[in-house]
Amino acid sequence: MSFALGVLPVALLLLGFPIYLVLLTAVSVALIFYMNVPLVVLHQNLFGAIDAFALLAVPFFIYAGELMSRGSVAQRIVDFVQAGVGRVPGSLGVTTVGTSAIFGAISGASAATVATVGKAMLPAMRRAGYPEPFAAGLITAVGAIDIIIPPSIPLIVYGMAAQESVPRLYAAGVLPGLLIAGLLAIYVVWTAKRQGFEVGSPFRLSAFLRAAARGAWALGAPFIILGGIYGGIFSPTEAAAVACVYAALVTWVVFRELGWSDVVEAAASTALFTGQVLIIVACAGVFAWLLTVQQVPQALVAWIQSLGVSQGEFLLVANVLLLLVGCFLDPLSAILLLTPLLIPVVKALGIDMVHFGIVVTVNLAIGLFHPPFGINIFVAQSALGLKLEVIYRGIVPFILIYLGALALITYVPQISLAGVRWFLL
Amino acid sequence: MNRLMTAIERILALAFIAAVCLNFANVVGRYGFGRSIAAADEIQIYIMVFMAFLGAAVVSWRRQHLRMDVLVRFLPPGLQAALRICEIVLLAAVAGFVLVQSWRYSAQMLAIGRTSDVGGIPMWIPHGAVTLGFFLILVVSLRSSK
Numbered sequence: 001m002s003f004a005l006g007v008l009p010v011a012l013l014l015l016g017f018p019i020y021l022v023l024l025t026a027v028s029v030a031l032i033f034y035m036n037v038p039l040v041v042l043h044q045n046l047f048g049a050i051d052a053f054a055l056l057a058v059p060f061f062i063y064a065g066e067l068m069s070r071g072s073v074a075q076r077i078v079d080f081v082q083a084g085v086g087r088v089p090g091s092l093g094v095t096t097v098g099t100s101a102i103f104g105a106i107s108g109a110s111a112a113t114v115a116t117v118g119k120a121m122l123p124a125m126r127r128a129g130y131p132e133p134f135a136a137g138l139i140t141a142v143g144a145i146d147i148i149i150p151p152s153i154p155l156i157v158y159g160m161a162a163q164e165s166v167p168r169l170y171a172a173g174v175l176p177g178l179l180i181a182g183l184l185a186i187y188v189v190w191t192a193k194r195q196g197f198e199v200g201s202p203f204r205l206s207a208f209l210r211a212a213a214r215g216a217w218a219l220g221a222p223f224i225i226l227g228g229i230y231g232g233i234f235s236p237t238e239a240a241a242v243a244c245v246y247a248a249l250v251t252w253v254v255f256r257e258l259g260w261s262d263v264v265e266a267a268a269s270t271a272l273f274t275g276q277v278l279i280i281v282a283c284a285g286v287f288a289w290l291l292t293v294q295q296v297p298q299a300l301v302a303w304i305q306s307l308g309v310s311q312g313e314f315l316l317v318a319n320v321l322l323l324l325v326g327c328f329l330d331p332l333s334a335i336l337l338l339t340p341l342l343i344p345v346v347k348a349l350g351i352d353m354v355h356f357g358i359v360v361t362v363n364l365a366i367g368l369f370h371p372p373f374g375i376n377i378f379v380a381q382s383a384l385g386l387k388l389e390v391i392y393r394g395i396v397p398f399i400l401i402y403l404g405a406l407a408l409i410t411y412v413p414q415i416s417l418a419g420v421r422w423f424l425l
Numbered sequence: 426m427n428r429l430m431t432a433i434e435r436i437l438a439l440a441f442i443a444a445v446c447l448n449f450a451n452v453v454g455r456y457g458f459g460r461s462i463a464a465a466d467e468i469q470i471y472i473m474v475f476m477a478f479l480g481a482a483v484v485s486w487r488r489q490h491l492r493m494d495v496l497v498r499f500l501p502p503g504l505q506a507a508l509r510i511c512e513i514v515l516l517a518a519v520a521g522f523v524l525v526q527s528w529r530y531s532a533q534m535l536a537i538g539r540t541s542d543v544g545g546i547p548m549w550i551p552h553g554a555v556t557l558g559f560f561l562i563l564v565v566s567l568r569s570s571k
Contacts, residue, residue, distance in 0.1 A: 016497035017512055018490035020481070024519050032522075042523060043530040047555055050477050053466050059473065060445065234452065241448035267438035274441075274473065275480020276491055279558075282477060328493050373495045 001294060004030035009287075019333050023283035030290055042286060049285020050278050053237055055160060059274045060240030061151045065107030066266040067247035068221065071257035074116040076215035077102050082200070083211035090192025091200025092128055093135075094185050096121045097142055101181045104146030105222035106243075109153065110368050114143035114376045115383035122384050128198040132386075134191065137394025140380040141402065142184060144365040147331060149177030151225055151243075154331040154364060156236065157281070158357045161288075161339035165354075166236045167229050171423040172354045172416040176362060179415060180405045187401055217250045230423045277332055284336035297344035304345050311349050315410050318342060318356075319363055326367020330375065334364055358416040362409055366402045369395060426568055430486045433561075437476050437483075444472040464544025471551040478558025485516075485565045513569050520563040527556040 009026040013019070031039055081098035085091045096117060103113050118139040125135040147154050150170035159166040191197070212219070225243045228234035234242060251258045291297060304314065325334045339360075346356045369376040371392050380386045409415050451465045484490050497505060535549040 013493055014496055015508055015511075016492050016494035017515070018485075018492045020490065021512070021516055021519060024523065025515060028519055028522050039526050040530050043527045043552070043555060046523070046527070047474070047552060050474055051470060051551075053470055056444070056448070056469055056473055059441065059476065060448070063441070063445065238448060238452050241445050242452060244445045245449045264435070264438050264442070267441045268434050271434060271437035271441055271476050271480050272484060272487075272489070274476040275478075275482075275484040276489060278473070278477035279481035279484075280491065328495055330491055333491055 001030065001034045004034055005290065005294065005296065019329075019337075020279045020283045023280070023287045027283070027286045027290055041289070045286040045289045046282045049282045052160065054156070054166060054235075055278070055281070057151075057156050057166070057237040057240040058153055058277065059270050060237065060244055061107075061153060061156075062109060062273050063266060063270040064221070064225075064240065064243035064247045065109045065112055066270055067244070067251050067258070067263070068103075068106050068218070069112045069116045070262060070266065071251040071255050073106075073218040073251070073255075074099065074103060074120050076211075076218045078117070078120045080208075080211045080215035080219065083208040084203070085200050086203030088189060088200050090188045090197045092121065092125050092130070092198065093138055093188035093192065094200075096125070096138055097181050097185045097188065100142040101145055101149060101177065102219070102222065104149040104177065105151070105226060106218075106247075107146060110143045110146045110365070111375055111379045113146045114139060114379045117143070118380060118384045122386075130197060131195070131394075133390050133394030135394070136380060136384075136386045136391045137396070137398050138184070138188065139384065140374075140376050140386075140391050140395055141369045141398035142181075143376050143379075144368045144402070145177050145180055145184075147365050147368070148173050148180065148358070148361055150174065150229075151236070151240065152361065154335055154361050155357060157277075157332050158335050158339060158360060160281075161284075161335060162343045162353055162357065164357060167424060168354050168420050169357050170226070170229055170236065171419045172358050173361070174419045174423060175415050176358050176405070176409045179408065180362075180402060183401050183405055184398070187397065217254050221246055221250075232424075280333055280336055284340075288340035291340050297341060300341060301344050301348045305348060309349070311351055312411065314345065314349055315351070315359065319359070319406065319410060322360060322363035323366060323370075326364040327370050327373060329367070331361070331364035331368065334367070335360060352413055352417060354420060355413040355416045359406075359410050362402070362406050366399065366406065370399060371395060426486065426565075430483045433479050434483050437480055440472045441476060444469040464541070464546065467541050467544045467546060471546065471554070474551050475554045478554045479561065482558050482561030482565060485562050510570075513566050517563060517566040517570070520559050520566055524556065524559040524563055527552070527559055531556045 004026050008029060009022050012022040012025060027042065031042060078095060078099050081102065082091065082095045085094050088094055100113050100117050103117060107113060122135060122139055150173045152173055155169040155173060156166055159169050221243060224246055225239050228239040228242065229236055248263055252263060325338065346353060368374050371377065377391050380391055381388055447465045447469055451461045455461045497508060531549050531552040534552050539548040540546060541548060
């Protein structure tokens with residue numbers, strides 16, 4: 001059985017086979033050659049894994065983000081943040097951070113933020129004389145905040161895999177997301193002062209109010225989504241559907257930037273994304289069932305306990321493992337593959353599952369822009385025309401900032417858990 | 426084949442928009458009129474099931490499935506081509522195996538006339554999405570082998 005559940009999937013994964021095929025092959029081999037159970041369990045588990053209302057929030061939030069990133073929403077948020085930043089050294093860099101954080105509270109898809117915010121901010125930073133590696137590194141790294149700040153797609157998938165409440169995870173993601181945004185902004189200001197970057201225009205209330213009025217419709221989305229969830233008005237799935245309708249109305253009816261064909265095209269691209277991700281969710285569901293009936297998680301827990309590992313030591317090892325995996329796998333696949341194995345150990349060691357969900361997400365967020373293969377690096381390269389070596393040179397300080405934030409978030413659980421107490425009514 | 430996949434993609438997109446509208450109508454109905462559509466949740470979930478399995482077939486056709494291909498990129502082209510052939514053979518075998526199991530289950534649902542708990546939707550329809558999805562994936566793998 002260790003061949004079917006260990007050697008085979010790892011070998012196929014390293015050989016570059018599609019992840020759903022890796023999982024399905026392992027399950028099929030185990031069922032045919034090693035187990036004596038009715039084969040119908042394969043279909044039952046494939047179907048059962050995605051027969052869940054909560055999972056609908058994934059395509060709904062993706063769709064809302066797709067619609068919002070197609071019009072002038074990003075530019076309106078940029079104008080609003082820039083008007084609010086005022087006379088700060090490196091105001092354009094700070095605006096990039098602030099815009100990404102707000103966009104993250106609408107979309108939750110990191111790559112879209114890098115492309116959308118990057119297109120708005122990179123030319124401005126170039127004109128202002130920012131060094132290319134700095135601007136490239138900032139834009140590539142800042143998008144990763146979006147999978148930490150709610151609504152986050154990886155947090156929904158973690159919630160499903162770990163059977164943890166998505167509203168609690170969403171409440172826990174706010175402060176860690178803002179902490180990273182704050183650290184990035186401080187680094188931008190510090191570098192700007194040291195290297196003499198531009199200083200923003202003085203704050204003027206009239207200009208700020210004008211920008212706020214122009215961006216009000218775009219800025220309304222986070223209030224509806226997060227206010228609805230935290231206020232107990234909507235479930236995350238309903239909030240996601242309301243966000244879709246709101247995004248369609250704003251971009252189609254209010255701004256008149258999209259037509260019916262754009263709305264359908266965005267839905268088609270969401271359907272494809274759903275096909276990419278939910279097939280892995282379905283296959284990971286069967287794989288997790290197989291691990292459970294073979295008592296693999298229990299064996300892992302017993303082994304970890306026999307080593308006498310403390311909470312802190314386990315979290316350190318989990319961080320290294322997740323950072324490594326995150327360098328090669330996308331966050332959703334990594335969560336689906338690792339959560340069934342890690343969660344029983346997390347429970348046995350008495351680590352809070354919500355806190356651990358945020359630790360997992362921050363690790364995998366770093367993987368999104370970590371050289372050499374972070375997906376956001378390639379998005380920045382293709383969508384913004386940045387050279388790979390320039391991004392690699394510029395990204396290093398931002399990786400260090402994220403790692404510093406990760407250490408704080410890992411070993412100070414209150415950073416995550418305070419949000420659960422504050423934001424949930 | 427390309428036209429079939431584009432048509433599936435289009436149908437899934439329209440069904441998805443219907444799911445969004447259904448969910449929104451339910452929220453409005455609940456808060457505005459104190460009523461909700463009983464089968465709305467089931468219909469939305471089943472649309473998502475179709476999106477997952479039929480969408481996976483479209484993704485297979487376009488070769489856009491998520492994979493960890495960073496190491497394979499460093500292999501010589503000949504070895505990469507050999508791996509591609511292995512993948513097609515494995516995909517056909519696994520998709521065929523799942524198709525048979527799924528077909529049996531969906532046929533059983535049809536034979537016993539099982540319906541969903543709230544909406545009374547015949548359960549062979551959502552279960553058939555798995556069957557149809559893996560049938561299409563099998564067809565895609567066989568077409569890729571040509």
